[in-house]
Amino acid sequence: MNASDTSHHRWLWTGIILTGLFVLVPLLLSLAGRSYFYQIANTIMIFALLAASMHLVTGVAGLxxxxxxxxxxxxxxxxxxxxxxxxxxxxxxxxxxxxxxxxxxxxxxxxxxxxxxxxxxxxxxxxxxxxxxxxxxxxxxxxxxxxxxxxxxxxxxxxxxxxxxxxxxxxxxxxxxxxxxxxxxxxxxxxxxxxxxxxxxxxxxxxxxxxxxxxxxxxxxxxxxxxxxxxxxxxxxxxxxxxxFNFNVSILILSMVVLGGLGSLPGSILGAIILIGLPEVLREFKAGDFRNIIIGIVLFGVILFQPRGLIGEVSALDFIRNQFGLGRKAKNDANKTDGKQMRVGWL
Amino acid sequence: MSAFLETLQLGRTFGGLKAVDDVSIAIQQGELVGLIGPNGAGKTTLFNLISGFTAPTSGEVRLKGERIDGLTPHDIAQRGIGRTFQNLRIFPNISVFDNVTVGAIGHENIGLGSILPWQKAKSDRITQKSFEALQAVGLLEEADQLAANISYGKRKYLEIARALAMQPDLLILDEPAAGLNETETQHLASFISRLHQEGRTIILIEHDMRLVMSICQRVIVLASGRKICDGTPDMVQKDTGVLEAYLGVDE
Incomplete structure (x- = not known):
């Protein structure tokens, strides 16, 4: 495999994600200076993992x-x-x-x-x-x-x-x-x-x-x-x-997966961030009893106007495969095959 | 020499109905054989018996001398039988390329361990085989489109490409010309002939008589679950039993 094979930006994106997770978020949390925020961050991460694991079985394998x-x-x-x-x-x-x-x-x-x-x-x-x-x-x-x-x-x-x-x-x-x-x-x-x-x-x-x-x-x-x-x-x-660990939690995880986009891993993670983060944000704004209504409206609106989720499977898959070079890098490999054909033509 | 694929007194009953009744056929390596018959003759059932979708109630199926009846469809597919479906069954919500990879994935028999770094060769082979198959049917341009978004005619070729990516020893095409117009059918005929000339063994199940008669060396005719004729297109066309089956008996 030659250098042009790595036209994707795997390391750039990995760097961005890791910097965000291990530097930026902790920095913001420490600036906020309340241990409660750390707890919310942990909950978001735990639910991101739950949503990601459900994404595999429900979003990708369709069970x-x-x-x-x-x-x-x-x-x-x-x-x-x-x-x-x-x-x-x-x-x-x-x-x-x-x-x-x-x-x-x-x-x-x-x-x-x-x-x-x-x-x-x-x-x-x-x-x-x-x-x-x-x-x-x-x-x-x-x-x-x-x-x-x-x-x-x-x-x-x-x-x-x-x-x-x-x-x-x-x-x-x-x-x-x-x-x-x-x-x-x-x-x-x-x-x-x-x-x-x-x-x-x-x-x-x-x-x-x-x-x-x-x-x-x-x-x-x-x-x-x-x-x-x-x-x-x-x-x-x-x-x-x-x-x-009751039924509501199962449904909450399912909502995250569907909100983000069935079959889309970044979507599932985004779904977890929104459905755990949004109630907390609304709490800060003293939304009181309106919190759950607002969350309901968000879910309803997304499903109505964006039924494939916030980050649909097709675009998520395209983007990740191109940037992280898993499986095939769509356009590059097609060109490679064309190149082969051309060479045969010249001979 | 034993045949490449053979069925021995193969039978399948549904309730009291004998859908396939005592059918023995033999296909030699490199043959292009047509399988025809009126509606309800048992063509698709015979095909499902061969590919493992339905278990036979009697008889045997042998591939390269080994019995394959009673095996699961994926076992049979991995032993080298690739198929297409009568009513198109592509995977609509994934790309054309990803559709074709499924055939190659089946051939490589990948599992959980395939994500390990030292298994990369498998993944590269899948990429390569999928591109070759797409190139063979002329769908490279459409590789990144969603399979649901390409035309009906192209989906037919996509299904064939997916079967080719399985690198099958025997390719069974179930009514590939259904729903195609005259020009498309002619194009398909020359494509199937080309696959045959490249050395593939093919069984073609078809309604379109002209297609079968023009490209097959040998034609097997089924009627009411039984094999009524097996010979060259000329022989079959002159056979009175076949005429009766298709046109009914003259009173």
Whole structure:
């Protein structure tokens, strides 16, 4: 591969994103000087990861997931229980929580994968409700509606990650790494295979795509990342209860994905920023009870006037593939083929 | 030498109806065979049996000597059978290029691990094969358009390109000329002949008699689920059984 092959601006964009996440936002937060703002920033990042993980399974693979909060909750409870009962370091509980959520997602997916469209959606809805009821009623383990308080802080090598700034960086690093993986999956040819499932899974099967395996994989991976998000939530909030993971949360995540644009990863992230950030902004402006009405109007308006979402899938995919050079760089490669033809002509 | 693809007493019943009844056909490597028959003759069912969409109730399907009946469609596709659909089934909301990649992705059998850096060669092969397929059907210009936005005729070629990207040993085209006008059909005929001359084995399921008779070396006729004739276009055209099946029996 020669130098002209790197006509995309991968490093520029990576630089912009990382500078924003690790320098600009913390700078603004420290200028604002209220630890509450750090908490909002963490919540936005956690929901960005939740929306990104749902984007993979619902936006790209086209499996309508109505129980995403279940895997978020499994991650949250898993991390909380491992930290309080087994006194595991929070660093260890995060991947373990993800794996547990991924495992449960896999077990749920095996029987439900044969279901299509609305039937699949209702099955996931059932999973979500089931988890909610379990967390409410399995009092000896989950402490029921009282929830679990995570005490003991988050210390590694004398850095106390329960302080606002380290906590922000912890969440930012993990969320960025997870979203990077989702980015690789959804924008590479693997993503094309998932999109083929969404568009017409029978036809994809006839093309040699192992559709049951891909559905299983995408659902499991999505569950894993939701579990990681749950663990981050448990540790940064310091307290979890069943209400954090109920049906409303599943719908909130789905709204983020649809608002930003089904199938569009940057859209999902933008959706999370808007639906978590906007209520807080409105709170600052003392919008009071009008807050929820305004959010409702925003959702309604976007769906009405921009049904493909704020950043539609097609433009998001074009932009990212061109700038990050995943899969094919549309125009360049076409020219390359033309060049070959011309050379043949000269000979 | 055993045939490239053969069905042995293949049968499929739906309820009491014998959609495909005791059909044995053999296709040799490099052949271009037409499969014709009146509506409801069982052409598409036979084809679905071969490509794994429907499981046979009796008989066998063998590809290169190995039994493939009962396998899933993706297994059969990976063993080298590429197909198009009677009523176009492209992926409308992704680009023309991305549509074609799906065939190549199936051939490479990519999974979760494909995003690892050392798997880049696979991804490069997919890019290359997809461009070759698009070039073969003359759709390079449209590569970046949404598949839903190109014309009906071009979508037909897109479907063929997607099947070609699978690098199939056997290509089955299910009524590719349906909905095309005379000029387009002629263009398609010469395109299919070219694919055949390049050494591909092709089964052409078609309603358009002239298309089949003009380019196929051999024609198989189905009627009411049974094979009623198998021979050169000349033979088939003179066969009284075929005439009866198409025109009805003279009282």
């Amino acid at each position: 309508l997931q109505l129980g995403h909060a279940a895997f978020y909750g499994i991650g949250g409870y898993c991390a909380a229980l491992l930290a309080t009962h087994f006194k595991l370091s929070f660093v260890v509980t995060i991947p373990l929580a993800g794996m547990m959520a991924g495992l449960i997602a896999f077990l749920v997916a095996v029987p439900t994968m044969r279901l299509v469209s609305i039937y699949f959606a209702v099955a996931t809805l059932g999973i979500g409700q089931m988890l909610h009821v379990i967390t409410l009623n399995w009092v000896p383990v989950t402490k029921g509606p009282n929830g679990i308080l995570l005490f003991g802080g988050m210390k590694v090598f004398d850095i106390d990650f329960s302080k606002p700034v380290p906590a922000y960086y912890l969440v930012a690093v993990i969320v960025a790494a997870c979203i990077y993986v989702i980015h690789c999956l959804s924008h590479s040819y693997y993503g094309n295979a998932l999109r083929a499932l969404r568009e017409d899974d029978q036809c994809a099967d006839a093309m040699g795509i192992n559709t049951p395996r891909l559905k299983l994989e995408s659902f499991t991976v999505s569950g894993f990342f939701a579990g990681v998000a749950g663990a981050l939530w448990a540790h940064t909030a310091g307290y979890i209860s069943p209400a954090d």
